[in-house]
Amino acid sequence: MSEVPxxxxxxxxxxxxxxxxRVVVAGLGVSGFAAADALLERGADVLVVDGRTPEDGSVMAERARILDILGARLAYGDDAVSALPDSAVDLVxxxxxxxxxxxxxVAAAGSGVPVWGEVELAWRMRAREGAAPWLTVTGTNGKTTTVQMLASMLRAAGLRATSAGNVGTPILEAVLHPEPFDVIAVELxxxxxxxxxxxxxxxxxxxNIAPDHVDWHGSLDEYALAKGKVYAGTEVACVYNVEDERTRRLVEDAEVQEGCRxxxxxxxxxxLSEVGVVDDVLADRAFVExxxxxxxxxxxxDDLRGEAPxxxxxxxxxxxxxxxxxxxHGxxxxxxxxxxxxxxxxxxxIAEVGTVRGIRWVDDSKATNPHAARASLAAYxxxxxxxxxxxxxxxxxxxVRGAVARLRGVVLLGRDRSAISDALARHAPDVPVVDVARTDTGAMDQVVREALALAREGDVVLLAPAAASMDMFADYGARGDAFASAVHRLADAG
Known part of the structure; x- marks a missing residue:
């Protein structure tokens, strides 16, 4: 084995x-900045590369300025990200x-240079003794909600806990926080x-496992294998979804620590060894003697209900x-x-925007793929x-096939709306469909008016797009805000 490995x-x-x-940090986003900062603090020789060139006054430019002061080298453009630098590299x-x-x-793999993600780096930068254990969460949908619920439970138990990872605080920041945490809920x-x-x-x-990011991973099987890595090395419990057989198989295939359940x-x-529902009670048959x-x-x-019935x-x-x-975790x-x-x-x-003209309006703009939209539709x-x-x-x-019985009508918007329209024609030909072709700032007002015309008193108008938002909006949050604002204007109109 060589000296570097x-x-x-x-x-x-x-x-x-x-x-x-000698480290190349690939990307000057939130995680790349956190990785470069942590490595520089520990005396590593860091080159940060990004295909984009920072625009004056941008967040990216500010990150670059800070890293430059700390001693990083920076390179931008296609040439910077097309190959390893001429100088020797120990790690990417x-x-x-x-x-x-x-x-x-690809060049790193071909040259035998190890590639780590920021999460791997964070794991290796934990304290030698007494490091906060990680409780890790992945899945196609529900990760952020689950992690936030988990962090709330941990804090309610009197533990100094936080959520970190895929959304929110970079995991490196949580691991290296000057006031150490007792435990970290990690979204991956x-x-x-x-x-x-x-x-x-x-x-x-x-x-759960459903088709998503297949273009990145190459196939659904490869995507599932990546998700299954969440179980590797687990100490106490690998938790799986009884209703999703693939998650159980991932547990069966995982290499875990002795005694893990x-x-x-x-x-x-x-x-036995499950948590579930008895009437309206969340019940535990896994962690009781x-x-x-x-x-x-x-x-x-009742403890979960919030504003919804x-x-x-x-x-x-x-x-x-x-x-x-x-x-x-006890x-x-x-x-x-x-x-x-x-x-x-x-x-x-699943944010309740309000009840207007006897109709509930619900914003689930975060349902950016079909699996998330299916779960949302099933609630009403x-x-x-x-x-x-x-x-x-x-x-x-x-x-579409699974939602037919629930659909009073459908209002479509966005670039790929025709694919949904075609599926509705095949599987729900009797469901009225309105196609909104507008892409200007007033499009959502038309969407809301059309939805109102289709709805009956007691119905739910549900924004659950099953698609990403960037064709018309900055992100799913902006799309949800536009929907809520249009509903409020409808209410103000009387």
Whole structure:
């Protein structure tokens, strides 16, 4: 084994000798900046590359200025990201969005240069002694909600806890925080897991698997394998979705630590070593001593309800997954309940905009793929569905076929709306469909007026686009804000 791999093998904690390590950091986004900053602080020789050139006054330019002051070298443009630099490189740390077939990463693989993601780097920069354990969450949908619920439960148990990773605080910032955390709830994307090699979480979960990011991974099987890496090295409990057989198989195939258990979560009555639902009670038959004959009450639907008449099924599933991870870490049942009561859902995720003219208006703009939209539609009996945007090649036939009985009508907008319209024609020919071709700032007002015309009193108008937003909006948040604003204007009009 060469000297460099031997040295990298010894880099397992923040106090290891990182000095002089020659590192290329690929990407000057949030994670790339955090990685470069942490490496520079420990004396590494860092070159940061990005295909984009920072614009004056931009956040990227400010990051570049700071890293330059700290001693990093920076290179931009196509040439900077098409190959490894001429100088020797010990390690590449890549941002999660960089695909494995990106030329610089291909060159690294061909030259035998290891490639780590920011998450791998963060794991190796934990404290040598007493490092905060990680509770890791992945899945096609529900990751952020589950992580936030979990963090709320951990704090309710009196622990100094935070959520970090794929959305929000970079995991490196959490790991290197000057006031150490007791435990960290970590959200991991398939991209981040692809570039991770040595993680060993206290407990882990894959919430679900559905087609997404197949263009990045190359196939659904490769995408699932990346998700399955969340279970590798798990210490106490691998939590899986009883209703998603693929997640159980991922647990069966995982190399875990001795004594690690498989724990299922289900919307049905829980079996042995599962958490589930009995009437309106979230029940635990996994982390109680007499689990063969009894269960512990963790919470009720009232603890989850919020503004809605009853919690959506996928919200219950997320709560059960979070509870299983918390219980694996030793959190008492009372703290699970208190954490769910304190939990505030993120914006644009099954957010009640209001009731206008006897109709409920719900913003689930964060449902950016068919799997998320299917879960959202399943929460309501009679729906006027607002959908469309950038489908990224996703197939919507299964989504439409499963929603037919609930659809009062559909209003379509966005670039790929014709794909949804075609699926509706095949599977729901009797459901009225309105096509909104406008892309200007007033488009959402027309969408809301058309939805109102289709809805009956007591119905739900649901924005669950099943598609990304960037064809018309800056992001899914801007799309949700536009929907809510249009609903409020409708209310003001009387």
């Amino acid at each position: 031997d040295r990298l093998g010894g880099l397992t904690h923040a106090g290891a000798d990182w000095s002089g390590l 740390v890549t941002s999660p969005g960089w695909r494995p077939d990106q030329p610089l990463l 994307s398939s991209f981040q897991l692809h570039w991770s090699h040595s993680l060993a979480p206290r407990a882990s979960v894959c919430l 498989a724990v299922g979560f289900t919307l049905g009555v829980p079996g 007499e689990r063969r004959t009894s269960a512990a009450e963790l919470a009720t639907f 009853e919690p959506a099924p996928h919200l219950v599933a997320n709560a059960l997954a979070a509870a299983a991870l918390a219980r694996a 959190v008492p049942a009372g703290a699970v309940r208190a954490g769910l009561r304190a939990f505030v859902p993120e914006p644009h995720r 009996e009679h729906v006027v569905w607002v959908a469309g945007g950038l489908l990224k090649g996703a197939d919507v036939d299964e989504l």
